[in-house]
């Protein structure tokens with residue numbers, strides 16, 4: 224089946240009890256059993272839930288994996304992935320991940336004897352050099368948040384596999400519509416479903432997709448044992464959101480390209496980071512690895528003062544954390560999403576005080592340009 228068809232139909236079987244076309248919200252904590260050891264495959268809702276199952280089947284199909292497991296947030300999904308590593312082992316990680324991912328690894332997982340190297344994975348040789356005999360995981364985020372740097376999933380997967388490490392990609396920014404890391408060589412993909420997959424800024428969730436059955440089995444064990452499951456209602460919301468993923472992404476993409484062109488030619492913008500711009504350092508890689516360039520853009524206004532005044536003036540673009548919703552969201556990474564990264568490190572990575580990130584929504588692009596125009600006039 225084609226991708227759009229999978230979005231709508233994978234996992235969305237008519238309800239066996241009633242024929243309901245939309246998968247029902249199975250709001251139950253437990254299931255009646257016919258007798259000891261005799262049940263319909265569902266015993267207790269932390270372990271199995273039909274609404275969550277439908278979502279897991281759906282996203283596994285979209286990412287081309289054997290199975291998926293849904294969690295209570297993107298960070299819970301990241302935490303589940305981190306259980307593939309034990310004390311004494313080592314992780315190589317993109318140095319420009321979501322700030323919360325960096326915080327989790329450096330302030331929580333590092334306490335349990337796991338070692339980390341944060342490297343610029345846009346430079347494959349830097350990635351290669353970071354591998355050690357005990358490296359078990361390579362964690363990539365591409366495009367990275369918020370500087371929109373890409374890394375070559377296929378090349379880095381070869382490097383990691385040669386050293387016996389698993390490759391994990393946080394595919395939140397791209398969504399499976401734009402990028403399918405498992406087909407490029409990764410072993411696991413995860414998402415904050417809070418973003419493009421759900422797409423309506425009304426649910427927090429996460430999901431991990433595995434390429435190999437033994438990895439899915441481990442994730443199922445972790446999901447049940449640690450218990451950070453996605454609720455039936457959130458599973459239903461994400462399943463519903465995904466039905467329109469393709470049409471939303473097409474519009475995000477058109478608007479994203481338009482806004483990136485607008486920002487790149489604006490005299491008050493020092494630098495625009497968007498993989499669709501011909502001067503982006505990995506523009507060719509983006510064309511090869513992704514189906515489009517998406518709707519995430521960051522741009523530098525030169526100072527915290529300029530960024531503060533600009534963000535105080537936008538009206539249609541909503542100032543807020545998060546991304547990937549139908550409405551345009553705008554944020555200031557240095558004080559919001561990436562505040563947990565030390566200042567010197569932030570500056571070194573390009574998360575400068577003047578950097579603004581925009582998640583372009585699916586509104587009429589003329590209205591978005593008019594809103595940005597007004598804000599620019601006032602700074």
Ligand SMILES: Cc1ncc(COP(=O)(O)O)c(C=O)c1O
Pocket residue numbers: 296297298299321323324364368393395396414415416417427428429545
């Ligand atoms: C790229 C990326 N990964 C993971 C997360 C964490 O997801 P959640 O907020 O759903 O826990 C975020 C959140 O912004 C993100 O942007």
